[in-house]
Amino acid sequence: MDELKERIRKDGTVINSEILKVDRFLNHQIDPQLMKKIGKAFAKHFQNAGITKVLTIESSGIAPALMTGLEMNVPVLFARKKKSLTINEDSLTTDVYSFTKKVHNTIFLEKDTIIKEDHVLIIDDFLANGEAALGLTRLVDLAGAAVSGIGIVIEKSFQQGRGRLDRAGYAVYSLARIASLNDHHVQFLD
Numbered sequence: 326m327d328e329l330k331e332r333i334r335k336d337g338t339v340i341n342s343e344i345l346k347v348d349r350f351l352n353h354q355i356d357p358q359l360m361k362k363i364g365k366a367f368a369k370h371f372q373n374a375g376i377t378k379v380l381t382i383e384s385s386g387i388a389p390a391l392m393t394g395l396e397m398n399v400p401v402l403f404a405r406k407k408k409s410l411t412i413n414e415d416s417l418t419t420d421v422y423s424f425t426k427k428v429h430n431t432i433f434l435e436k437d438t439i440i441k442e443d444h445v446l447i448i449d450d451f452l453a454n455g456e457a458a459l460g461l462t463r464l465v466d467l468a469g470a471a472v473s474g475i476g477i478v479i480e481k482s483f484q485q486g487r488g489r490l491d492r493a494g495y496a497v498y499s500l501a502r503i504a505s506l507n508d509h510h511v512q513f514l515d
């Protein structure tokens with residue numbers, strides 16, 4: 326997605342060879358017009374996948390996931406990183422290691438929000454080592470439903486996540502693929 330790549334070049338900050346900061350349009354301040362286009366791009370790519378629900382993880386996945394669900398006219402769910410008082414004891418849970426925060430989080434999904442018949446599209450803002458996306462696939466497995474696609478806004482292709490998801494057999498679609506973040510410069514793959 327050319328507009329996204331231009332925006333990354335213009336407003337992204339390379340923190341080091343592994344981390345890109347995009348908090349002027351995606352992770353903190355959000356550009357709704359760009360999110361709308363991101364939602365349209367995911368909806369177009371997965372239009373024939375029979376998607377019935379979009380699933381993401383709080384908080385940065387919510388904006389692109391919401392716009393995708395709006396475009397596809399399906400509900401949007403986000404896994405919680407903290408157990409809220411309102412969540413039932415029999416919720417679905419799995420452990421995920423956070424790449425940016427270097428901590429293990431248990432993530433939660435209320436039981437019955439995803440049913441066996443669902444075809445779930447997983448959306449996230451970044452793909453690094455694939456921990457978040459694989460954690461979400463485990464929640465879908467626990468619900469007995471199918472993962473029918475994974476949409477990533479920014480894939481750092483030099484890290485392990487893409488290979489892990491490909492090897493697990495998921496249909497992954499990334500809107501911007503980064504080959505390297507060397508010398509404070511973003512090099513895209515294609």
Ligand code: 5GP
Nearest residue numbers: 344345424425451452453454455456457486
């Ligand atoms: P993974 O689980 O694939 O290792 O990492 C993906 C998660 O870590 C995403 O949900 C995202 O929040 C965060 N993340 C990974 N790499 C980056 C990065 O370079 N920049 C930012 N802002 N977040 C990242």
